Structures are given as structure tokens and as C-alpha cells.
Amino acid sequence: MRSRLLDAASALFRVHGLAGTSIGAIAAAADAFPSQITYYFRTKEALFVEAACRDALRLAERAEKAAARARTPAAYVRALVDGIMRGDGLAPFVEALTLARRRPDLAPQIARTIERLHVEGARAYAGEMARRGWLTRRPADLSARRFWAIALGIALEGQATGRSAAEMSAAMREALGEMASAEPAGATAPPLRLVAASAPPSAKPA
Amino acid sequence: MRSRLLDAASALFRVHGLAGTSIGAIAAAADAFPSQITYYFRTKEALFVEAACRDALRLAERAEKAAARARTPAAYVRALVDGIMRGDGLAPFVEALTLARRRPDLAPQIARTIERLHVEGARAYAGEMARRGWLTRRPADLSARRFWAIALGIALEGQATGRSAAEMSAAMREALGEMASAEPAGATAPPLRLVAASAPPSAKPA
Missing domain, CATH: 1.10.357.10 (Tetracycline Repressor, domain 2)
Incomplete structure (x- = not known):
């Protein structure tokens, strides 16, 4: 049962997130009672x-x-x-x-x-x-x-x-x-380089 | 006012987090009306x-x-x-x-x-x-x-x-x-090394 609750919760949390998933929905998906969730995990957050x-x-x-x-x-x-x-x-x-x-x-x-x-x-x-x-x-x-x-x-x-x-x-x-x-021969570290003061970073400015 | 609201919000969010901070508390700390927050930022989440x-x-x-x-x-x-x-x-x-x-x-x-x-x-x-x-x-x-x-x-x-x-x-x-x-002389990359199969990682096993 514990593992079934975890599987059902995991699938629902993945789609709806923590806030969007209720204990009731998890229980229904796992064919269980809400009280079984609180018995095994105490809170929704702990289950999450x-x-x-x-x-x-x-x-x-x-x-x-x-x-x-x-x-x-x-x-x-x-x-x-x-x-x-x-x-x-x-x-x-x-x-x-x-x-x-x-x-x-x-x-x-x-x-x-x-x-x-x-x-x-x-x-x-x-x-x-x-x-x-x-x-x-x-x-x-x-x-x-x-x-x-x-x-x-x-x-x-x-x-x-x-x-x-x-x-x-x-x-x-x-x-x-x-x-x-x-x-060893192919294992070159990134070479050390001097940066020119005028060289802009290649990313576009915001 | 916008900047004052941001300052007040920032200080409160830092201590109480998003969920623990209300629009009313931010308004009070900034000596403003809650409606000013919604005027400038629309929602608490956007302000956060x-x-x-x-x-x-x-x-x-x-x-x-x-x-x-x-x-x-x-x-x-x-x-x-x-x-x-x-x-x-x-x-x-x-x-x-x-x-x-x-x-x-x-x-x-x-x-x-x-x-x-x-x-x-x-x-x-x-x-x-x-x-x-x-x-x-x-x-x-x-x-x-x-x-x-x-x-x-x-x-x-x-x-x-x-x-x-x-x-x-x-x-x-x-x-x-x-x-x-x-x-350049001080700029040694981490040396490449062979790992012995029996060498355990130095972190403690869980």
C-alpha cells in the first residue's frame, strides 16, 4: 500500500505540483482512503x-x-x-x-x-x-x-x-x-587565455 | 512608492517567505494601502x-x-x-x-x-x-x-x-x-588520473 500511494502521488504531483494535488485525489488514484495517507506519511508535504x-x-x-x-x-x-x-x-x-x-x-x-x-x-x-x-x-x-x-x-x-x-x-x-x-593525449584542459579589455562577451547584452 | 513597497516586501519575504507574508503586512510596513500594492504589482507573487x-x-x-x-x-x-x-x-x-x-x-x-x-x-x-x-x-x-x-x-x-x-x-x-x-606556470589543470577499481570514494557511504 505504501508503495502504491507513492506511485499514485508521484504521478499526480508531476502533473499538478504540490499545491495542485490534494490528499483526496491521491487516495482516489491509489484506490485507498485518505486516512491511509496520513497513517503512512502524516502530511501531504512529507509524502511529496x-x-x-x-x-x-x-x-x-x-x-x-x-x-x-x-x-x-x-x-x-x-x-x-x-x-x-x-x-x-x-x-x-x-x-x-x-x-x-x-x-x-x-x-x-x-x-x-x-x-x-x-x-x-x-x-x-x-x-x-x-x-x-x-x-x-x-x-x-x-x-x-x-x-x-x-x-x-x-x-x-x-x-x-x-x-x-x-x-x-x-x-x-x-x-x-x-x-x-x-x-592522456586527448585530455587537454581548457587552455588559459588572456582576455582583451575591449573584447565583449559573446552573449548578447540584455 | 514603488521602490518603498519593494524594500518593505523584500525584508518581510526574507524572514517569512512568500506564503508567510500577506499583502496587508507589506502595506503596513511600507505605510501604504493594500490597493497600492495591487496597483503597482497586481499580485503578491509578481511582487515577490x-x-x-x-x-x-x-x-x-x-x-x-x-x-x-x-x-x-x-x-x-x-x-x-x-x-x-x-x-x-x-x-x-x-x-x-x-x-x-x-x-x-x-x-x-x-x-x-x-x-x-x-x-x-x-x-x-x-x-x-x-x-x-x-x-x-x-x-x-x-x-x-x-x-x-x-x-x-x-x-x-x-x-x-x-x-x-x-x-x-x-x-x-x-x-x-x-x-x-x-x-601560466601556476595554471595547472587538475591532473588526469586512473581510478583503481577498489578505491572507494572518500565520502562516507550513506
């Missing part, structure tokens, strides 16, 4: 956070599985990033993180989920690099923390401004830069 | 987004001014990042970005603000690098986009898990890595 955390961990796991089939470091990063950004999948987790700022009772579950994303991400990354003999630019734990900070920032910006999943994926890959290389 | 966007731009400007006094590239990045993370200053902007996902009418102002943060950030960064003759790892516009994606991700994670401003600043500097160098 639990569903968002569970979905974020599943999203990460699926993305890692898809990336494991990639043949080059660039394809690996692309598969990982595409998987994370697919179908606005991080949006509920971003909303849960914002919610937790005003609801300290919900923060521990968020903190545990971020820790798991970091630890499991680092383990998967280190495993893949070792298995293929690829060279990595940073220790695996730093790579994972950096990956998730950029993912959350890009998802937050992108969903606020109506970007597509493909646009968010491109922006995230740009921000990540090269993470790993198949061979 | 405008105040959050204005404050984010000011926060960025102040951080750039503080960073301009730094004597080394590392001190420059530290001053910039400390300034952005100070006093949970990005929190209302993060909440505004989350809100805009369900309120497309508020998205254009958010998009314009992100664009201004990128363009003005790139201009300030390029100007500082050129003035000092420092070498930079990436073009200024990419540096600015990357800086803000990481800042928003770290702020979102940090405020959800109750991190201090100092902890968020350290996490952001770790994710940024080296942005610039005073001299």
Missing part, C-alpha cells in the same frame, strides 16, 4: 518529499545504467546528463528542496537523498572509469558533488524559464566541461 | 518575483565590487563566492525560480534576470581579467553561465539541508575549481 526523493534516486540509477553502455567519455557524460534531464524529471526534487527550507522537519530526508546521490554517483563513476581505464580529471567524490550541484542549478534555471530537456542537457554539458578522457 | 530579481542583481553587483579589491585569482573567486552566498541572500531568488515553473506569467522577468546576471557577470569578469592581465580558463560568457548554474545548485542544496553560508561558499569553490591564474 518522499516521492520526490525516491524518484530522484531512480532517475540517477537509470541514467547510470544508460551511461554504462557508452563507448567514449563524451558519450558517457552525454548519456548521464540526458538521463538526468529527461522529461523534467528533476523538477519535483527541486521543488522538494525549496520546500525543505521552510520545513526543517523534512530536511533530514532531503539531506540523506543528496548524500546517497553523491555516494552512489561517485561509486558508479569510479567503477566505470576503472573498468574502461579512462582517465578522470577529478576524484570521483568531487566529480559527483560537482555533477549534482550543476544538475540542480541547471534544472532550477531551466524549469523557471521554460527550457526543453535538450536545452538543459546542452547547458549542463557546457558547464561540466570535460570530465574524463580515454587517453 | 520582482523583489527577488532586484535583490539577486544587487547581490551580484556588491559581490563583484568586493571581488575587485582582491589581489590574487584565488582571492578574487573567494570574494565573489562569499559575496553571493552571504546571509542566505540567494534564497528568495531560488524560491522565485521554483515558483515560476507553475506561473509562466512570471517566467519572462526571471529569464531577463538570469540573462542580466550572465551578461553583467561576464562583463565584470572579462574586465577584471583584462585589467590585471590574469589568464582565464574559459571564455567570460561561459565562465558566467557556469558560475551561476553552480551558485544556484549549491544554494538550493544548502538551504534545503541547513548549511551555513561558509559551508555553501566552500562547496561552491570546490565545484568551480580554478577559474583563472596570475601566471
Whole structure:
């Protein structure tokens, strides 16, 4: 029942958001009584956070599985990033993180989920690099923390401004830069350059 | 009056959040009538987004001014990042970005603000690098986009898990890595390394 409630809640929250979804609607979708929701989760907000955390961990796991089939470091990063950004999948987790700022009772579950994303991400990354003999630019734990900070920032910006999943994926890959290389010779860091005072940034002025 | 309403709203939203602040309370704090708020801003949400966007731009400007006094590239990045993370200053902007996902009418102002943060950030960064003759790892516009994606991700994670401003600043500097160098010899990119399959990530397992 607990898992059925989470599945029903997750589907409704994804479409209607936290404010637009009632306990009654979740109960109806799961063929349950509203009292069963309060029995298992106490509040709608706690159910929302639990569903968002569970979905974020599943999203990460699926993305890692898809990336494991990639043949080059660039394809690996692309598969990982595409998987994370697919179908606005991080949006509920971003909303849960914002919610937790005003609801300290919900923060521990968020903190545990971020820790798991970091630890499991680092383990998967280190495993893949070792298995293929690829060279990595940073220790695996730093790579994972950096990956998730950029993912959350890009998802937050992108969903606020109506970007597509493909646009968010491109922006995230740009921000990540090269993470790993198949061979030392191909592993050039971005070159250091002098900036001319007169050179305008290539973005258009607002 | 418009500016006085924004100041009063900004102070109240910062303490009580969007949901915990009423139009009546903002009017009282600004010595105004509630009808003046709806006249200038139409809704509380629109006022919230405008105040959050204005404050984010000011926060960025102040951080750039503080960073301009730094004597080394590392001190420059530290001053910039400390300034952005100070006093949970990005929190209302993060909440505004989350809100805009369900309120497309508020998205254009958010998009314009992100664009201004990128363009003005790139201009300030390029100007500082050129003035000092420092070498930079990436073009200024990419540096600015990357800086803000990481800042928003770290702020979102940090405020959800109750991190201090100092902890968020350290996490952001770790994710940024080296942005610039005073001299080519000191400008080493993170070395490429092989990961041993048995090497555990240094983070503790959950």
C-alpha cells in the first residue's frame, strides 16, 4: 500500500505540483482512503518529499545504467546528463528542496537523498572509469558533488524559464566541461587565455 | 512608492517567505494601502518575483565590487563566492525560480534576470581579467553561465539541508575549481588520473 500511494502521488504531483494535488485525489488514484495517507506519511508535504526523493534516486540509477553502455567519455557524460534531464524529471526534487527550507522537519530526508546521490554517483563513476581505464580529471567524490550541484542549478534555471530537456542537457554539458578522457593525449584542459579589455562577451547584452 | 513597497516586501519575504507574508503586512510596513500594492504589482507573487530579481542583481553587483579589491585569482573567486552566498541572500531568488515553473506569467522577468546576471557577470569578469592581465580558463560568457548554474545548485542544496553560508561558499569553490591564474606556470589543470577499481570514494557511504 505504501508503495502504491507513492506511485499514485508521484504521478499526480508531476502533473499538478504540490499545491495542485490534494490528499483526496491521491487516495482516489491509489484506490485507498485518505486516512491511509496520513497513517503512512502524516502530511501531504512529507509524502511529496518522499516521492520526490525516491524518484530522484531512480532517475540517477537509470541514467547510470544508460551511461554504462557508452563507448567514449563524451558519450558517457552525454548519456548521464540526458538521463538526468529527461522529461523534467528533476523538477519535483527541486521543488522538494525549496520546500525543505521552510520545513526543517523534512530536511533530514532531503539531506540523506543528496548524500546517497553523491555516494552512489561517485561509486558508479569510479567503477566505470576503472573498468574502461579512462582517465578522470577529478576524484570521483568531487566529480559527483560537482555533477549534482550543476544538475540542480541547471534544472532550477531551466524549469523557471521554460527550457526543453535538450536545452538543459546542452547547458549542463557546457558547464561540466570535460570530465574524463580515454587517453592522456586527448585530455587537454581548457587552455588559459588572456582576455582583451575591449573584447565583449559573446552573449548578447540584455 | 514603488521602490518603498519593494524594500518593505523584500525584508518581510526574507524572514517569512512568500506564503508567510500577506499583502496587508507589506502595506503596513511600507505605510501604504493594500490597493497600492495591487496597483503597482497586481499580485503578491509578481511582487515577490520582482523583489527577488532586484535583490539577486544587487547581490551580484556588491559581490563583484568586493571581488575587485582582491589581489590574487584565488582571492578574487573567494570574494565573489562569499559575496553571493552571504546571509542566505540567494534564497528568495531560488524560491522565485521554483515558483515560476507553475506561473509562466512570471517566467519572462526571471529569464531577463538570469540573462542580466550572465551578461553583467561576464562583463565584470572579462574586465577584471583584462585589467590585471590574469589568464582565464574559459571564455567570460561561459565562465558566467557556469558560475551561476553552480551558485544556484549549491544554494538550493544548502538551504534545503541547513548549511551555513561558509559551508555553501566552500562547496561552491570546490565545484568551480580554478577559474583563472596570475601566471601560466601556476595554471595547472587538475591532473588526469586512473581510478583503481577498489578505491572507494572518500565520502562516507550513506
